[in-house]
Amino acid sequence: MAFDVGTPINTALLLFILYSVQKIVFPSTSLPKEIPHEFRNGYSWLPKSHQPTVLFKTYTPKTLAPFHGKDNGRILLAINGTVFDVTAGRNFYGPNGMYGNFAGRDASKGMAKQSFDLDMLTPIDQPLDKLTDLQPDEIDNMKGWVEHFSNKYIVCGKLVENDAA
Amino acid sequence: MAFSITDLLVTDDLTILLGLIAGTVFLLRTFYRPQPLVHPILLGRQSEVAKVRNPGESAVYRNYGTGLMNRFPLRPHKDVHVLSDLVRSDLEAPRTLWSTKITNAALQDRVASFGTGLLRLANLQTQESNVLLLLNDCIEFLIADLALSSHSIPSMTLAASNLLSPVLDTHPPSAIITHAEFLPTLLELIYDAGEEGRHHTIVVVGEPSSRVMASVASKVKVLLWTDIEREGFKDPKIMSPLPKPSDVFSVSFFADSDGHVQGTQITHTNITAGVAAIHALFPVSALLSSLDTIVSSHSLGGTYGRAIAYVAIFEGTSFATTESSKLFRVDEVTVKQDVADVLSAQLHTIPSATILFLKPAHVDALVDAILREAKKSLVLNAFAWRHKSASISEGFVSKDTLWDRLVYDAARANVIGEGAGTVRTVIVGEGSLSANLLTPARVALSCPIIHTLTHPTVVGPAFALHALDLQDFSTAEEDPTKSFAPVGPPTVSIEAKLLGVDDSAVEDGADPIGTLVVRGPPVTKQLSGEDLESSSGYVNVRTGESASSGNADDDDGWLNLGFKIRVLTNGSFRVVA
Numbered sequence: 001m002a003f004d005v006g007t008p009i010n011t012a013l014l015l016f017i018l019y020s021v022q023k024i025v026f027p028s029t030s031l032p033k034e035i036p037h038e039f040r041n042g043y044s045w046l047p048k049s050h051q052p053t054v055l056f057k058t059y060t061p062k063t064l065a066p067f068h069g070k071d072n073g074r075i076l077l078a079i080n081g082t083v084f085d086v087t088a089g090r091n092f093y094g095p096n097g098m099y100g101n102f103a104g105r106d107a108s109k110g111m112a113k114q115s116f117d118l119d120m121l122t123p124i125d126q127p128l129d130k131l132t133d134l135q136p137d138e139i140d141n142m143k144g145w146v147e148h149f150s151n152k153y154i155v156c157g158k159l160v161e162n163d164a165a
Numbered sequence: 166m167a168f169s170i171t172d173l174l175v176t177d178d179l180t181i182l183l184g185l186i187a188g189t190v191f192l193l194r195t196f197y198r199p200q201p202l203v204h205p206i207l208l209g210r211q212s213e214v215a216k217v218r219n220p221g222e223s224a225v226y227r228n229y230g231t232g233l234m235n236r237f238p239l240r241p242h243k244d245v246h247v248l249s250d251l252v253r254s255d256l257e258a259p260r261t262l263w264s265t266k267i268t269n270a271a272l273q274d275r276v277a278s279f280g281t282g283l284l285r286l287a288n289l290q291t292q293e294s295n296v297l298l299l300l301n302d303c304i305e306f307l308i309a310d311l312a313l314s315s316h317s318i319p320s321m322t323l324a325a326s327n328l329l330s331p332v333l334d335t336h337p338p339s340a341i342i343t344h345a346e347f348l349p350t351l352l353e354l355i356y357d358a359g360e361e362g363r364h365h366t367i368v369v370v371g372e373p374s375s376r377v378m379a380s381v382a383s384k385v386k387v388l389l390w391t392d393i394e395r396e397g398f399k400d401p402k403i404m405s406p407l408p409k410p411s412d413v414f415s416v417s418f419f420a421d422s423d424g425h426v427q428g429t430q431i432t433h434t435n436i437t438a439g440v441a442a443i444h445a446l447f448p449v450s451a452l453l454s455s456l457d458t459i460v461s462s463h464s465l466g467g468t469y470g471r472a473i474a475y476v477a478i479f480e481g482t483s484f485a486t487t488e489s490s491k492l493f494r495v496d497e498v499t500v501k502q503d504v505a506d507v508l509s510a511q512l513h514t515i516p517s518a519t520i521l522f523l524k525p526a527h528v529d530a531l532v533d534a535i536l537r538e539a540k541k542s543l544v545l546n547a548f549a550w551r552h553k554s555a556s557i558s559e560g561f562v563s564k565d566t567l568w569d570r571l572v573y574d575a576a577r578a579n580v581i582g583e584g585a586g587t588v589r590t591v592i593v594g595e596g597s598l599s600a601n602l603l604t605p606a607r608v609a610l611s612c613p614i615i616h617t618l619t620h621p622t623v624v625g626p627a628f629a630l631h632a633l634d635l636q637d638f639s640t641a642e643e644d645p646t647k648s649f650a651p652v653g654p655p656t657v658s659i660e661a662k663l664l665g666v667d668d669s670a671v672e673d674g675a676d677p678i679g680t681l682v683v684r685g686p687p688v689t690k691q692l693s694g695e696d697l698e699s700s701s702g703y704v705n706v707r708t709g710e711s712a713s714s715g716n717a718d719d720d721d722g723w724l725n726l727g728f729k730i731r732v733l734t735n736g737s738f739r740v741v742a
Contacts, residue, residue: 021190043560049734055668
């Protein structure tokens with residue numbers, strides 16, 4: 001047998017072996033240029049962005065109204081002065097949902113009286129519903145809803161009068 | 166010349182040989198890579214982030230293991246409610262605390278005897294008196310602390326010796342426990358303070374010289390520790406009602422960043438939560454057990470050192486502290502924090518140390534010494550360094566590799582001594598480690614280095630890296646000497662947020678940077694400003710300010726730790742230099 005590495009296959013194999021051995025004996029220790037954003041690209045990696053957080057804002061009826069979800073945006077609704085982000089419940093509170101009337105509005109009276117009629121909502125340019133005409137058990141019902149919403153959805157703001165913001 | 170395909174593809178026996186070798190080498194490279202100790206995907210999300218944040222603040226961060234909805238772990242075990250429960254009677258094996266080999270049952274007996282004797286001889290009242298512990302770290306410190314807590318008498322400790330005069334002025338103790346060597350200095354201070362009619366009771370550990378005993382004034386009563394233990398040994402033992410977990414069992418005085426004296430009240434819940442937090446630092450595969458030996462360089466007068474000591478008690482490990490943790494010295498020597506200091510703990514008769522709780526200066530000195538020793542074998546060291554840092558960058562470190570056997574075991578043995586092979590974890594606290602020291606430290610010590618963030622008002626660590634985290638974020642471009650190593654996510658019982666955050670930058674996706682505030686069971690309550698006004702008019706202006714001052718309490722129990730911190734995208738925190 002001739003020890004002939006001149007043949008292309010043998011040369012190729014030999015080069016591959018030499019390259020691999022070199023990589024094993026002299027592992028690379030160069031620092032990366034920038035921190036990788038995928039764990040596949042490196043052990044010391046950092047995700048590209050932070051976990052999304054919502055800034056707690058103060059809303060008025062006018063600034064809350066655009067968040068009705070008809071444009072596939074966020075859906076917000078307010079109960080008892082607390083604004084909830086109910087985008088996750090688009091099925092219920094979206095434009096075609098059962099409770100879609102509440103999107104972008106103050107739903108306190110509706111929650112208290114357990115009704116989804118449009119006459120539960122006060123128009124945007126009028127002062128907020130003071131809820132003085134509610135019975136104690138309706139107030140309790142509303143507070144129960146606030147609790148339910150706080151557990152299920154994100155509390156992302158508070159609702160104040162149009163001129164108070 | 167025309168080569169035909171068959172000419173190019175000519176194969177012979179050599180090809181087969183080379184092919185086999187190539188195949189073996191390829192498989193070796195692909196499958197023999199070191200597996201990371203923890204999968205990097207887990208390190209991409211280390212804290213649980215709240216969904217909402219207030220303007221000017223960051224969201225609330227908690228440890229990913231705890232989660233946002235769960236309650237914080239308050240105790241390491243469901244039966245541990247107060248301090249004395251940390252001495253578990255079901256552990257029967259003896260272990261060595263400093264130089265005393267003792268079982269838990271014997272420790273409880275000594276604690277009961279000392280408590281009874283102290284109540285009888287020193288006329289202390291439960292819940293009325295308080296006792297100042299002017300002791301260096303020794304078993305008497307722990308016995309006194311446990312005894313006093315079981316009788317609901319708060320103990321007072323100092324984190325530095327220069328706090329003694331201010332504390333004596335503002336919080337005169339009913340009794341003082343100190344070492345025999347320190348007695349003359351203490352008597353001098355008492356006479357200088359010169360309060361007429363104030364009776365002092367001093368309990369002395371050790372044998373004071375007769376000359377010193379003769380100089381004791383009539384108003385001062387000096388008792389010997391051994392006498393008290395002997396008196397208490399006689400039955401009947403005085404039993405006091407069990408303290409409630411929310412009772413304060415100790416007050417630790419420390420100097421804050423402005424130099425003012427602050428006091429912080431440690432309750433039983435604080436210490437059990439701190440012990441749970443330290444217990445959670447260790448991965449399930451490598452938990453603390455009674456086979457371990459803990460060496461700590463943090464003095465027991467501070468909250469962090471105390472938490473470490475009680476972890477050692479709870480887990481049944483042997484325990485000793487280094488020379489630099491001694492606060493009360495008769496000579497004026499300041500012990501340097503270096504390798505000799507680390508080794509000083511081994512002078513006690515403890516078994517070889519397995520877990521080291523050190524300060525960054527110690528780690529710096531140790532790593533420097535070990536790497537210098539390793540460099541003595543030039544060629545091998547070049548290879549060893551290369552291979553070890555390459556495997557660390559893949560997430561793997563171990564003491565059993567070829568390179569350890571060739572180079573690093575010998576280097577460690579020359580520096581640390583025969584005990585070098587047993588160190589399995591190093592935990593760095595009470596200071597910030599520089600970022601460029603992380604990988605060299607992991608190479609030199611070949612074990613996980615857990616960097617923590619501590620503060621005198623938090624019992625135990627506030628933030629700690631994942632135990633098996635070997636990430637190093639140095640890149641070729643930034644200068645690593647300028648930044649500190651990341652400290653990881655909040656520990657299992659802490660929640661944290663940042664104040665003073667730039668909202669627009671964060672909405673754009675930048676890292677939040679601000680002042681750190683924390684909340685949780687291990688966070689202690691500080692003494693308010695009025696309590697710290699001394700008779701000489703040295704007033705602390707501390708109450709009422711929020712983010713501007715160093716250590717003020719916020720509303721809702723958030724405590725400002727005074728660090729400027731940045732949050733990385735994986736939920737890890739990093740102190741801004």
